[in-house]
Amino acid sequence: MLITTTYHDVPSTLNPHARPVRIFVIQPSIPDYPQAKFPGWHCSFEIYQVTGPVERFAGQIASQGYVVALPSSFHEFEGPQPIPYDTEGTNRGNKYKIEKEVVAYDEDATLSIDLLCSLKNCTGRIAATGMCLGGHLVSCRAAAFDPRILSSVCFFATDIHSATLGRGSHDDTLIRVKDGDLKGKGELVMIFGKQDTHVPRAGRDLIRSTLEDADVTISFLEVQAQHAFIRDESSKGRWDAALTRSLFSFMLEVFERTVGRDLGTRVATRGDVAHVC
Template sequence: MLIQESYKDVPTQHGGDMRIFTFHPQIPNYPKAKFPGVVVFSEIYQVTGPVARFARQIASHGYIVAAPSSYHEFTGPEALAYDGPGTDKGNAWKIEKKVSAYDEDATLSIDLLTSMETCNGRIGKSGATGMCLGGHLAFRCAFDKRVRAAVCYFATDIHSHTLGQGKNDDSLDRVKDISGELVMIFGKKDTHVPPEGRDLIRKTLHDAGVTFSFYEPAWAQHAFIRDELSKGRYDPALAGICFQMLLELFGRTLNGDLGPMAGEVPEPEDVC
């Protein structure tokens, strides 16, 4: 499926305009096609190359993807580097930003999707996913009743209640606000979320009656789906398996609508 990419700068109440990158599927001859919307939340480095490629993968399966830049209060929409200074900035801003500001970003991202004529999420069917910080933000995004499904990759800070300003988030306290279905994915070798932290998340979801799946690949480290090799953690095989889990969940809970076919199928272009 072809993809059209763009962005929109959206004003926020907490500071600065938030750039939301969009990845829109295109099907020739189906001008009335409608697609489900999915919010992709990035790790602490904002919308990097690996995050954009992840968003494109999702969009190529028939989802309109919105990927917000999280740190608009502190900097522009540009991605941070996967190095020491970039990591330090991302970790510092992660706990300077208010939890209410993260929630506003999620609401505005869903609002953008639901405002699109081509998004069938206009009738209340959206999804969310993300990695690291973004996994936690996808978890919180599921508090929004418009979100039918969320896939949270190695979500940090949920078990320790340490997201945002004051390092005192209420994510585990609000799990009963989740009405959609979750998939929680953590590597067993993830040092950011230790075994007891994963156990706490799983038990809390279970006790609250949330519909969820929980997957822990035996040898995976933190950020094992990031297709960037500087930290030596990327596992393409496991990343592919987990992506199939995402597609299964989104395919079962979110629905598209091609509408009627229009026009003739064009001849392929004779270009490289």
């Protein structure tokens, strides 16, 4: 399926006088079917904003029949251009990561999902994917706070176990999980590499046990890989194309099952009802 890429500059409600959030939209292009509608897919990625590897990964998703929205992570500090995968770029991204307010991260996700729901070619059934920083934002924050997200698949999510996201390096993500904010929400899949030095075994165990103790609907996968194993550029020798392909297929199964088809109203089996836009 052919795709097109556009963008929308969306004002922040937290700081309306600041630079708007640039949200890139990658979507299927079927000129002979102008009324076609597709599920939405909110994506949040690394500290480097929307880079080539991110756009290629999102393009593969869109070509499967999804409207994909990718907000730029650090619009408070600089423009939407990709941050280089070098030492200076990494230092810059890591600096922004702990200078940005956690509530501003949450707003970016809300604006991205709002945009998807406003598009005429989106069904309003929303899935989400995140990697690294974005894995944290999608898996345990956007999925917890926005009931429009029906399922999430997240890769090597960082800073959850250490609670060090955002200004002051002190986020409340696991506290919110323990308080039940993810219970009864959409299906969650978390994928980590066993050789990931950013999220060691103790950290993975903490994340898994906290989610399971909170009765979250989750699949937790640990694979033989390092951090950033999906990134096909400047991955420092960590890119595993075969494993990426396998997990991409796994991710598609989850989303085709949960958002790819409109099954009607979900029966409330645990006192919850799925939400759509």
